[in-house]
Amino acid sequence: CVCVCVCECKCAFTAICALWTLRPKCLETCLRSAHMHARFSSGVPPLRVPGYTMGSLAVVVLRASAVLLGRRNLSVQATTTEARKLKSIDELPGPGLATTLYWLFVKGYANKSHLLQGVQKSLYGPIWRSRFGPFDLVNVASPELIAQVINQEGRYPVRAELPHWKNYRDLRGQAYGLHVSSGLEWNRLRSALNPKMLKLQEVSAFAPTIHQVVGDLLQRIELVRSRSRDKVTVSDMTSELYKFGFEGISSILFETRLGCLQEKIPEDILRFIKAVNDMLTLSDIVILLPRWSRAVLPYWKRFVQAWDDLCDVAQTLINRRVAEIEAQLANGKPVEGMYLTYLLSSDRLSRAEVYICITELLLGGVDTTSNTLSWALYHLARDREAQGRLHDEVTSVCPDKREPTTAELSRMPFLKAVIKETLRLYPVVPGNGRFVSENEVVVGGYWFPKKTQFHLCHYTICHDEAEFVDAGLFAPERWLRGSAPTANHYQHHPYCFIPFGVGVRACVGKRLAEMEMHFALSRLMQHYDVQLEDGAAPVEPKTRVLLIPSQPINLRFLPRA
Ligand code: HEM
Numbered sequence: 001c002v003c004v005c006v007c008e009c010k011c012a013f014t015a016i017c018a019l020w021t022l023r024p025k026c027l028e029t030c031l032r033s034a035h036m037h038a039r040f041s042s043g044v045p046p047l048r049v050p051g052y053t054m055g056s057l058a059v060v061v062l063r064a065s066a067v068l069l070g071r072r073n074l075s076v077q078a079t080t081t082e083a084r085k086l087k088s089i090d091e092l093p094g095p096g097l098a099t100t101l102y103w104l105f106v107k108g109y110a111n112k113s114h115l116l117q118g119v120q121k122s123l124y125g126p127i128w129r130s131r132f133g134p135f136d137l138v139n140v141a142s143p144e145l146i147a148q149v150i151n152q153e154g155r156y157p158v159r160a161e162l163p164h165w166k167n168y169r170d171l172r173g174q175a176y177g178l179h180v181s182s183g184l185e186w187n188r189l190r191s192a193l194n195p196k197m198l199k200l201q202e203v204s205a206f207a208p209t210i211h212q213v214v215g216d217l218l219q220r221i222e223l224v225r226s227r228s229r230d231k232v233t234v235s236d237m238t239s240e241l242y243k244f245g246f247e248g249i250s251s252i253l254f255e256t257r258l259g260c261l262q263e264k265i266p267e268d269i270l271r272f273i274k275a276v277n278d279m280l281t282l283s284d285i286v287i288l289l290p291r292w293s294r295a296v297l298p299y300w301k302r303f304v305q306a307w308d309d310l311c312d313v314a315q316t317l318i319n320r321r322v323a324e325i326e327a328q329l330a331n332g333k334p335v336e337g338m339y340l341t342y343l344l345s346s347d348r349l350s351r352a353e354v355y356i357c358i359t360e361l362l363l364g365g366v367d368t369t370s371n372t373l374s375w376a377l378y379h380l381a382r383d384r385e386a387q388g389r390l391h392d393e394v395t396s397v398c399p400d401k402r403e404p405t406t407a408e409l410s411r412m413p414f415l416k417a418v419i420k421e422t423l424r425l426y427p428v429v430p431g432n433g434r435f436v437s438e439n440e441v442v443v444g445g446y447w448f449p450k451k452t453q454f455h456l457c458h459y460t461i462c463h464d465e466a467e468f469v470d471a472g473l474f475a476p477e478r479w480l481r482g483s484a485p486t487a488n489h490y491q492h493h494p495y496c497f498i499p500f501g502v503g504v505r506a507c508v509g510k511r512l513a514e515m516e517m518h519f520a521l522s523r524l525m526q527h528y529d530v531q532l533e534d535g536a537a538p539v540e541p542k543t544r545v546l547l548i549p550s551q552p553i554n555l556r557f558l559p560r561a
Contacts, residue, residue, distance in 0.1 A: 094129035141457035143493035177356035241370035249365035275309035430459035
């Protein structure tokens with residue numbers, strides 16, 4: 001038991017029992033040594049520390065670190081023999097730069113990167129490496145491999161480094177917010193945001209507000225269809241649902257109705273919508289370009305302008321509400337609010353952090369729900385049987401076009417299955433990420449150094465015939481136990497379907513998003529028979545960061561008796 005620390009910290013690290021109280025530095029050293037052992041195992045004698053070979057130390061350290069870091073089922077139960085079999089990142093198969101450029105720009109996958117996942121999986125297997133500009137990605141495309149990454153993601157997972165977002169925040173002296181901050185800082189922000197967003201009971205308190213917004217959506221559809229040439233068609237349903245998504249999330253965040261579903265959309269909102277589009281598009285370009293180009297090319301300036309507009313609108317809305325709250329307090333009136341009031345009064349975040357977190361919630365909460373709802377309506381319009389079944393379910397639980405309560409939603413399994421199936425066919429975030437910066441990890445028999453960026457190929461797993469029977473079909477019943485045609489319709493690995501991500505870093509808006517989508521879809525089904533336009537061509541998805549329709553979805557809304 002005389003293992004000694006060999007790293008710069010020079011602590012008195014001795015004995016196996018000391019492993020349980022190791023300082024992170026020592027743990028790093030041991031993991032690095034274990035990694036070296038794995039690399040040297042093919043012939044080169046392992047490093048020796050008194051009493052242990054590095055191989056046996058690796059087993060002890062890895063087991064201990066699994067406990068220390070609180071990881072579940074750490075896949076690295078490396079025995080000495082297993083450690084010998086581990087391969088290095090450089091041994092991974094994958095396309096070179098020329099091949100990637102060919103696929104993206106000659107074969108036309110630049111805006112179909114969700115499909116490229118499947119193509120590359122068939123060429124290289126379920127784990128491969130791809131390099132493009134500053135990106136060096138390890139792609140994993142099986143539920144087992146995703147589970148291995150997630151199990152080793154550490155206590156404060158990072159999705160991806162966003163240096164250009166961070167540069168913008170630094171430029172403007174802003175707080176970092178959820179996407180840019182990491183470690184304890186990120187955890188502090190999430191701990192402040194989670195309680196009112198992720199607890200079912202808390203989110204249920206938002207139901208009356210969401211119902212009001214859904215009511216406005218129904219009126220808006222009525223207006224738009226009555227103005228159309230055939231009196232029933234709503235063209236570009238996604239853009240109508242975008243307004244619904246914006247109104248829904250901002251009514252919760254800002255506790256104010258903005259009027260996005262009114263005849264004339266407020267100027268501020270139009271500016272915000274444009275800024276979000278610009279920022280997301282430019283974000284993809286700016287990250288590829290070297291820093292020096294920012295002074296020469298126009299993209300960085302436009303990216304900064306888009307963020308400026310985005311933050312400006314969010315701050316104006318927040319300040320407006322803060323002034324109202326202050327006026328109420330000055331008049332001795334009690335202040336009742338939802339999200340913003342809660343954040344401001346909880347004193348857990350600085351005002352600068354509230355600004356950026358609210359902006360990020362707004363950013364995450366609009367396209368996601370609106371695109372998912374668009375695809376759900378599109379498929380229900382194509383599948384008369386599914387639409388009939390959903391209509392029957394909703395009307396049996398809520399007759400006479402009554403608004404469902406959150407408790408009643410739990411008696412609508414088919415409604416939930418429709419949203420799940422939509423998110424399986426069109427996961428709005430088609431590929432997630434984990435940047436494992438703190439630990440070296442083992443995935444799929446490969447040993448990866450710290451700071452490896454993993455790309456979790458969620459889209460291709462959702463479409464894999466080995467995971468889902470008739471994977472290309474819209475079959476909501478696969479999510480219903482007992483009513484699916486075969487048992488394996490609903491049997492799948494838990495990491496096959498993670499549209500909201502997974503673990504502590506998973507989507508903070510999941511519950512709110514689900515409630516919004518369930519309310520909107522159930523009310524639309526009560527009021528309308530939704531149909532496709534005659535002779536409408538199939539609509540394919542495309543990737544623009546998110547998975548979105550490649551052309552407008554036009555739907556006919558025929559009022560139900
Ligand atoms: C259909 C609806 C939605 C889908 C499919 C979705 C999906 C996702 C996914 C996949 C992630 C990454 C999770 C991970 O890394 O494991 C994420 C993160 C996030 N989402 Fe959502 N989302 C939706 C709606 C919303 C809504 C309504 C909001 C706002 C209320 C929101 C706010 C966020 C934020 C702020 C993050 C970053 C969380 C963090 O990094 O700590 N999302 N979402």
